[in-house]
Amino acid sequence: MRFEQLVLPHVDAAFNLARWLLRRREDAEDVAQEALLRAYRFIRGFHGGDARAWVLQIVRNTCYTWLEKNRPRELSVEFNEELHQQSDATPESLAIAGDERERLTRALETLPPRYREVLVLRELEGCSYKEIAAITSIPIGTVMSSLSRARRQLFVVLDGSPGSEEANREM
C-alpha cells in the first residue's frame, strides 16, 4: 500500500521533529499521530518527489497549528528570553547539569521554534537546505541565515561564547 511505503518509513523523523518543536514527548506523540493520519487521508495529494519532506511538512504545519491553539506565546517571541529563564538553562546551570545529553537538550529547547527546527532538520535529520526550505516553506537564503543565527545562539546558551555579544545584539 502506498501509505506504508511512503509514509511509515518516516515515522521516526515525524516524531523527532514534533518532539523538538513541542518540547514534550506526550504532546509530540499526539500531534505526530494527528499529522500522520492527515498524511494518510491526503496521500492522493502526494505527486511523487521527496516523501520525507512531504511528511515533515505536514508534521511541521500540524505542530505550528497546535502551538498556536495551545501555547501561542511560544510562537510570538522571536528570541525566547522568558523561556530561556524559565528552563533555568543559563550557562552556569547547564554546566552543573553535568549530563551532556541533558545539557544539549535543554539548550536546544531554549531556542525559538524557528531556530530549533532548522537545527533539528539539519543536524539531526541531515536535511539539505533545499529540503529544509521545502519543509518549512521559507526561502533557501532564510534557511541559511536562520541556521547561522541558531548555531550562534546555541553556542551562547551552551558556553556563553563565541560571538556572544554580536548574537545578543542582533536578537
Add this chain to the structure above:
Amino acid sequence: MRCDFADSLLHSYFDTELSSVDTAEFGRHVQKCSDCGSELVHLDLLRERLQLAQIYDPAPPSLCRKINAQIRPKAQTTLRSQPLLWHWLAAATALLFVAIVLWRMSPGLRNDDYQAELAAEIVDAHLRSLQPGDVTGMASNDERAVKGWFDSKIKFALPVHDFANQGFALKGGRLELLEGRSVAALVYERNGRLINVFVWPTQGPDKSARTGSQRGFQWVDWRQDKMEFCAVSDTDPADLEQLRQLIYSNT
C-alpha cells in the same frame, strides 16, 4: 572584528551547500582567515557534540501501534480464534468498503464534510501565515516578479494582480500545503489586515462563490477556469467579496 563571511558563506561551506567552484574559492579564504578557520572548528565540535549525545528521539512503539490501529480494520485481533466471526467480519468489511466507495464517488453527499474540512485546513494555513516571518516566500508588490516566482514552482498559470488602487495591496506570495498538495497563496493587505488567496488547479466545472466562517475568519471559495480559489481573512466579508469580484473579472 568578525570576518564578513563568517555568517553567510561559512555556514553554506560547512554544510557542503556551495557549488564546487565556490567551495574551492572559500577553501582558499579559510586558509588565510583565522576567524573563519576557528569558527569552522567550533561548528565541527558542535555537530560532533549533537551527534555523540544521541538526542535524536525516535518514535515510541505506541505511536506506530496507534497509527496501525487506525489505518487497519479493527477486526484482525479476534480473527484466529473465531473463524466464523471472521467470515462475518470480512463480509461486513467488504460491504462497508463498497459503501465508502459509493459515498466517495458521489460528491454531492460528502460535499459539506469536504467543505468543512477544507475550510478548517485553510483557516489553519491562514493562521500560520500570520506568524512572524512566514507570510511570504516572495515579498513584492510587483505582479510580474510574483508571477515569475510562481511560474518556476507551480504547474498552472496563476493570475497575479495588484489591486492597490482598489484598496487591496499585493504583498507577495508563497507556497502552502493544503490537503497534502502544494497550492499557491497570494497575500493581500486591506486596511492593515492580511488576506490570503489560495489557488490550486482543479478538474471540476466552474462554481459560484460560497462563503463561510470558522473561528472568526471569513472565507469565500469559488472555481473558475479550472482553478479553485479560496480567500480567507478576518476582514469584513464585504471586503472579501470585493476582492473576489476583482480577481474574478481579471482572471
